[in-house]
Amino acid sequence: MKKLFVPAMLSALLMLLQSDGELSAQTNMYGTGQWDRCEFGNHRVVIEVNDDAPAAQVHIPWRRLDDPGNKSVILVDASTGRSIHNFHFRAINKEFADLIFEPATGKGKYYLYYLPYKNTGSWYFPNTVYPAAEKITDPQWNLKYEGKELSQAHVVRFESVTEFDSFDPMETVATASEVEELLLVNKNKGFLLFPEDRKHPIRMDSDIPLRWVQRKDGEPFNAIVMRNEFFAFQLGIYTPFRELRNVQLAFTDLLSTQGATISKSVIRCFNLAGINWLGKPFTKAVHIQKGKVQPLWIGVDLPSDTRPGAYEGEITVQAEGVDRKVKIRLEVQDSLLTDRGYGELFRMARLNWLDSKIGLDDSIYKPYTPIQLQGNTIRILGRELRFDRYGLPDKITSDFSGSNDRVGAPARDILSGPMRLLVFRNDKELIWKGGKPVITLKTAGAVSWKTQLRNGRSLLEIDAKMECDGYIDYQVTLSAGEDLALDDIQLQIPYAHEAATYMMGLGRKGGKRPEHWEWKWDKQMANNMLWLGDMNAGLQCKLKHESPDWSLYNFSKTGTYKDWSNEGLGGCTLHDEGQDKGRVLFKAFTGRKMLRKGQTIHLNFGLLITPVKPLDNSHWNERYFQADPPMDNWRKEAMKKGATVMNVHQGNLLNPYINYPFITTDTLKRYINTNRRSGIRTKIYYTVRELSNYAPEIWAFRSLGDEIFTPGLGAQLADQFADDGLGGNLYAKGGSWLVEHLRTRYDAAWHTPLEGGEYDMSIRTQGLSRLHNYYLEGLAWLVRNTGMRGIYLDGVGYDREIMKRVRKVLDRSADSCLIDFHSGNNFSASYGMNSPANQYMELFPCINSLWLGEGYNYNEGPDYWLTEMAGLPFGLYGEMLNGCGNPYRGMLYGMTSRLGWVGCDxxxxxxxxxxxxxxxxxxxxxxxxxxxxxxxxxxxxxxxxxxxxxxxxxxxxxxxxxxxxxxxxxxxxxxxxxxxxxxxxxxxxxxxxxxxxxxxxxxxxxxxxxxxxxxxxxx
The missing domain is CATH 2.60.40.1180 (Golgi alpha-mannosidase II)
Structure with a gap:
């Protein structure tokens, strides 16, 4: 949806990212200045001319990462602000430039802006254009001074427009001769080691910083830490001589002279292992190509009872055929860091959140009741499921009544008979024999069962897990004990005719169910799900991949789910068999399939019984103000008009940085507390899917390869920038900071203009990763430390497993937390022909309300309103957006618009x-x-x-x-x-x-x- 466009925080606030409240380490050669970045770019050289000669020469050791050869520069007289056109580079390369120029006013200061750019595209998805160098020098002037001795000017310093834009110190590149000297001294070593503190994240992957050639390879790492701190630092590995394969780290205990120990068990490397979003441990293979730099981020989880003193130990870096050691020394102070360091961004302690298991359990959550299991019948809130000897449902009922506002009515059948998984060979159905399903898990929030069936030497395993909110996950594997030439494999769901009134999915928008529907797998259309039902009884079926994924729009990443799609032979049909038979048959099929002996295929699917919960009449008191006007007026307007819940979007003074609200938490806290005293609950925009470039952990996350961020082309290297065909300009995706610092392997995402020409520039994150663990810990921290009472989700960048954790984290952090979910209409070819109500349905049990907005046609018929927008058949109230909706039609479904959004009242x-x-x-x-x-x-x-x-x-x-x-x-x-x-x-x-x-x-x-x-x- 449209993001808010308002001024953001002063640049000085952003510097909290860089240090303990101080500027990052610099020499006098590096600093900041003030100028219009939109005209001149982010970087300049300050040049001093000491006499009034008609021409001057200056040597500029700028140590750049990019190739400056064909990029425009702007030379300005500092005293007048006027551009100088008579200048010429006698030499220009990445390491230095020799510039001759005409000092327009004689002695004094001159500015050389050396990466001027222009933005093209939209403000929210811009491209950065670096104009090509122009020939603006008078040829006669150039000939006049060519080859002559000139007055020598000197560089005063290099400046960036803000500290955040600076290349110093970790992108100030060592010269080729400096690197050559370093390698000569260390030629007998397999690789070089450079420990780094947390304040200087390693940024370059092919070059090394000047900072490193001024130090010794493998020098000990020293740091001052506190008791109960999660302490993070880096180990930089440089491989100029050879490739390193299967890099591993071995830690020793850290010992003090007083005999105390910091156990090696509390030290870990995030690049080598971790806990995934499902709570499962994993390891990573790290290989470092020859000539590359790899940062390894290490965390030391210091116990609160650690005795003060100096502790020493070693880290051994091991790879195939080589290993080296580096000493580590931690000085533990006699003070306790109560929050582990999470509240101070410079500490990078939040990296500990990457491996969190917060919210991972099978407990119940509101408003659900404990599961009741009797034999093979499972009773949950308002619904019941019975499974047969194959472990598949043979009966599903609902006792919701009215408008889903109550349960306890006579049970209605959702199925007309048992679901079946059929395997056909030689025109006959294979008969599977085996024991009864075995219960493998029983908690208040979940029941699991497993069935093993055999046909000859082949094995069919059906694992199912039903949860308290009505979701059932089926993991189905078929293992061939011999070669099997199969005619077809079919999942058949016979819906009760009376309940199957409406349909959404398989490329059909919501409304009355047709008599017949056919669907085939398409790589561009991730619409592999179907919902059939009415207001009080329904069932969604989603065909699922072998591995968990969150493909919302297409299958570009995973491909069509190979065992279901079967190279295009698979698909689905829906057929109304008539009122007399009393059923509507859904069939998912694979078509002909050849299985070789020993081959295993996966036919996973998920079911969700709807409604997921009774409608919550708290809705009538939850009246939303969707912040859009200037911030000073928000509270006043909300109170005047009767709003009780306020959403604070991203891109404003309170929450400037997308999906990273931690920089302004003090400001947020004050605002939220004042809202609370005014009777207004406050929620904020906070999710994943993209991450602000102002997140201090961005470099640590980048060091993890493609685990956190999607591996886009980024800007590529400067000498590979694409020519736009309009005079040789060089352009790259995303804003200038991304281009100049991240450079490669990123996907530019949402950009928001901030104050002074700055941008919040985000890059896209993976659909599922350890970042979700970080996100969940951050959610709990925000609730506890700002007083916010929930989140506003504009699209959801995670699956049901994360959504359940979000719900539990919120409920356990504070009472009365709300989650409202917004999406535009995804029923178009570019979004995979998906109705969001169907696409996100598996998340609905955890959500409080819906706001389905842009692209919805409020002139569509009532059936469309009911299924696509209102949320009522699923147990949720919704609200209107486009043009503020239709207030008369909206009230048929309990819907209004939101105050404050584009003139809505x-x-x-x-x-x-x-x-x-x-x-x-x-x-x-x-x-x-x-x-x-x-x-x-x-x-x-x-x-x-x-x-x-x-x-x-x-x-x-x-x-x-x-x-x-x-x-x-x-x-x-x-x-x-x-x-x-x-x-x-x-x-x-x-x-x-x-x-x-x-x-x-x-x-x-x-x-x-x-x-x-x-x-x-x-x-």
């Missing part, structure tokens, strides 16, 4: 809620056959909100012309007498005038509009 409808007392009412929608109010026009739908003594009738038209309608009321069902009630139309600002006299048999309804009527018992 639902406050008049909120006032209607309060006037009527909607919090104590029960919604009875037009979809309910027992609705007590009916309309005589099919194009006008009616929803009733019923209390004991009062009734709110909402009606809305889909007709293209003005109508007159009649409403008929079932007075007995309403327990009202027509003569003992008052009927009136309440005044709703901008929607309808108050009317005290109404004829329910003749109500005018303008096209596309509707109205509100209150009926109450006379006192």
């Amino acid at each position: 639902p406050s008049s409808v909120w006032k209607l809620w309060d006037e009527f007392g909607i919090q104590q009412s029960r919604m009875i929608g037009y979809w309910d056959p027992n609705i007590p109010v009916k309309c005589n026009q099919d194009d006008v739908k009616v929803t009733v909100y019923q209390k004991e003594d009062k009734l709110l009738i909402v009606y809305a038209s889909w007709a293209k012309e003005d109508l007159h309608i009649g409403l008929s009321l079932n007075w007995n069902a309403l327990k009202m007498a027509p003569a003992a009630v008052s009927v009136y139309a309440p005044g709703v600002n901008s929607l309808q005038e108050k009317q005290t006299s109404l004829n329910l048999d003749d109500l005018p309804v303008p096209a596309g509009k509707g109205g509100f009527i209150i009926i109450s018992k006379k006192q």
Whole structure:
């Protein structure tokens, strides 16, 4: 969706990323200055001319990473601000440049801006264009001074526009001669070692910094640490002589002279091993090509009872055929770091979060109840599943009723018979024999069972896990004990005809179910899921990959799921077999498949029984302000109009850096506390999928290869920049900081303009990785340390397993935390022809509300509203976005727009809620056959909100012309007498005038509009 565009924090605040509150280490040759980066770029050389000669020469040892040969520069007279056109490079390369120029005003300072750029593309996905060098020097002037001795100017210093943009010290490149000398001294070593502290993340992967040639290879690492600190540092490995294969680290205990020990068991390297997002340990193979630099980030998890003193030990770096040692010395101070160092970004202690298992368990979470297991029947909130001897469901029922606001009604069948997994060979179904399913796990939140079946030498294993929210994960493997030429493998789900009213999925948008539907696998369309159901009973089936993945739009990363798709032969069909048979048959099939002896295939799938929970009437008091106006007005506007929940997006003073809110937590905390005193709960935008370039851990994450960030082309090296065909300009994807510092292997993602021409520039993250563990720990930390009460998700960059952890982390960190989820409409070819309500359905059990917005057509029919946008069949209320929606149609589903978003103001409808007392009412929608109010026009739908003594009738038209309608009321069902009630139309600002006299048999309804009527018992 559209992100907010407001000024961001001052650059000085950003420097907290670089140090303990001080600037990063510099010599006097490096500093910052002030200028318009949009005109001149981020870097300049300050040159001093000491006399009034007509021409001067200066040697510029700029030590650059990029190739400057064809890039434009801008030379400016500091005293006048005017550009100088007469200049010429006698020599220019990555290491240095020799510049002759005409000092326009004689002696004084001159600025050479050496990476000027322009942004093209959109502001949120820009390209950086580096203009090609132009011939602007007067040829006669050039000839006049060619080869002559000139007055010598000198470089005062190199400046960047902010400290954050600086190349110093870790991108100040050592020269070829300096490196040659270093290698000569160390020629007998297999590789070189350079320990580095946390304040100087290693950034370059092929060059080494000047800082390293000024030190000795393999010198001991010394640091001052605190008790209870998670201490992080780096070990830089440089391989000028040979490739290193299978790099490993071995740690010794750290021993003090007083006999105390820091055990080697508390030391680990993030590059070599870790805990994945599912809580499973893994190891990584690290190979370092010849001529490359590899940082290894190491963490020391210091216990709180560590005795003060100096501790010494060794790290051995091992690779195939070579090893080396480096000493480590930690001085432990006699002070306790209570939060492990997480609250101070410069410490990099949060790297510890990468291996967190927070929220990983099978416990129940709100509002779910403990699972009841009796034999092969599993009872959860509002639903029941029974599995057969194969471990597959043979009965699924729902006892939700009304508008999903209650459970306990007579059970309704979702299936008309057992689900079946059929294997055909030689036109016959294979018969599988084996024992009964065995329960392998039983907790309050989950039940697992396993079935092993055999046909001859072949084995069919069905592992299932059902959770308290109605999700069932099936892991199915078929192992061939002999060569098998199979005709087909089919998963058959017979839906009960009565329940299978609506459909979403398999490339079809939400609405009434067709009689027949066919679908085939397509690499560009990750729409491999189907939901069939109605308001109170439904089932989603999603065909799944062998390995967990979160392919939202296409299968470009994983390919179509090979065992299901079977090289294009697989697919799905849906067929209505008629009311008399009472079923709608869904069939997923593989087509003909040849299995060789010993081959195993995976036919995994997931099921979700809907609704996932009863509708929560807290919705009526959760009135959203979606922050968009200037920040100073947010709270005032929210209080004035009656909002009770505020979302703080990214890209503003409170939360400037996308998915990295930790830089401004003090500001956030103050704002959130003031909101709370005003009766407003505050939630913030915080997710994964992309990460701000201001995250201090970005270099540590990059050192992990492609584990955290997607491996895009980035900017490529400067000498490989693409020519735009318009005069030789060099351009690269993303903002200038990404191009100049990250350079390679990144995908530019969302960019937000900040103050002073700066940008928050994010890069894309992997769909599932250890970053999600970090994210979850960060979520808990934010709730505890800022007082926020939930998150706003604009798209979701993680799967159901992470979403469950998010829910549990929030619930355990504070009461009343909310998760609301927003998405634009993904039902287009570019997004894989997916309806987000179907695409994200497996996350819905953990979410409080929906805001499905851009690209939705509010003129589509009621069936589309119900299935695609409203959320009601799944147990969630939703809200409207595009053009603020249609307030009449929205109220049929309990939906309004959000205050503050692009001029939307639902406050008049909120006032209607309060006037009527909607919090104590029960919604009875037009979809309910027992609705007590009916309309005589099919194009006008009616929803009733019923209390004991009062009734709110909402009606809305889909007709293209003005109508007159009649409403008929079932007075007995309403327990009202027509003569003992008052009927009136309440005044709703901008929607309808108050009317005290109404004829329910003749109500005018303008096209596309509707109205509100209150009926109450006379006192």
